[in-house]
Amino acid sequence: MKTPVVRTFSSTEDIADHFTNILYRAVVSAGPYHKVSVALSGGSTPRAVYSYLASLKGNPLAWHKIRLFWGDERCVAPESPESNYRMTKESLLDHIDIPESNVFKIKGEREPFSEAYSYAETVSGLLPHENHIPKFDLVMLGLGKDGHTVSIFPDNILLFHSDKLFEATENPYSGQQRITATGKLINQAAMVVFIVTGRFKAGIAASVIEKRGDWEKYPASLVQPVNGELLWLLDGEAASELGK
Numbered sequence: 090m091k092t093p094v095v096r097t098f099s100s101t102e103d104i105a106d107h108f109t110n111i112l113y114r115a116v117v118s119a120g121p122y123h124k125v126s127v128a129l130s131g132g133s134t135p136r137a138v139y140s141y142l143a144s145l146k147g148n149p150l151a152w153h154k155i156r157l158f159w160g161d162e163r164c165v166a167p168e169s170p171e172s173n174y175r176m177t178k179e180s181l182l183d184h185i186d187i188p189e190s191n192v193f194k195i196k197g198e199r200e201p202f203s204e205a206y207s208y209a210e211t212v213s214g215l216l217p218h219e220n221h222i223p224k225f226d227l228v229m230l231g232l233g234k235d236g237h238t239v240s241i242f243p244d245n246i247l248l249f250h251s252d253k254l255f256e257a258t259e260n261p262y263s264g265q266q267r268i269t270a271t272g273k274l275i276n277q278a279a280m281v282v283f284i285v286t287g288r289f290k291a292g293i294a295a296s297v298i299e300k301r302g303d304w305e306k307y308p309a310s311l312v313q314p315v316n317g318e319l320l321w322l323l324d325g326e327a328a329s330e331l332g333k
């Protein structure tokens with residue numbers, strides 16, 4: 090595994106701009122026949138990045154060369170205010186010229202275990218494989234205050250080691266059913282980018298990044314790309330406990 094890179098920015102907008110450049114470079118380096126496969130995240134911080142991408146003038150990103158997937162989804166209808174797809178649609182998809190055929194939502198309205206299987210099949214059929222595992226070009230992740238990422242929470246951390254690509258699980262606090270990518274898929278990616286903002290994340294970010302305290306209890310600590318790059322994009326508040 091490559092050494093994680095931690096970058097600190099003065100604002101969420103600067104984080105979003107950096108993420109945009111990462112996406113732009115992935116598209117440019119992909120060549121004329123490869124579509125860049127990106128797994129998106131739910132959460133308020135990712136949402137801010139989507140709004141920034143939607144605000145870009147002059148269509149700098151070749152969206153026709155980008156395929157969008159999700160790393161997790163709540164088991165709700167796509168119209169639900171809880172839906173990660175709906176959040177992404179409202180903040181990004183409705184504002185860019187991406188072909189519908191490039192957007193692969195997790196069907197939160199379906200029976201969770203069936204959809205976890207079906208979505209894994211969809212991903213597996215569309216992405217190139219390395220070591221017999223589908224390889225995302227880019228996986229965006231958020232970080233929960235409890236150290237969860239995608240929908241793998243500390244109380245079900247073993248799910249990260251599943252042999253499946255996607256699993257059905259639940260949010261232990263709300264009982265809400267979820268579908269989540271597992272470590273098998275996440276750690277196969279060419280690049281994994283954590284996007285973390287706010288002082289309430291400073292402690293957990295420092296614990297995971299610097300392997301301090303109970304870091305081994307946090308699913309985010311298990312994100313260690315096998316051959317890919319791991320990048321942390323933090324704002325000043327989220328980075329405020331690093332090195333202390």
Ligand code: 6PG
Nearest residue numbers: 131132133134231232233238239
């Ligand atoms: C979700 C996300 C979840 C999120 C983190 C961070 O469906 O909620 O997948 O993992 O990324 O909870 O969310 P915030 O950025 O809103 O704190």
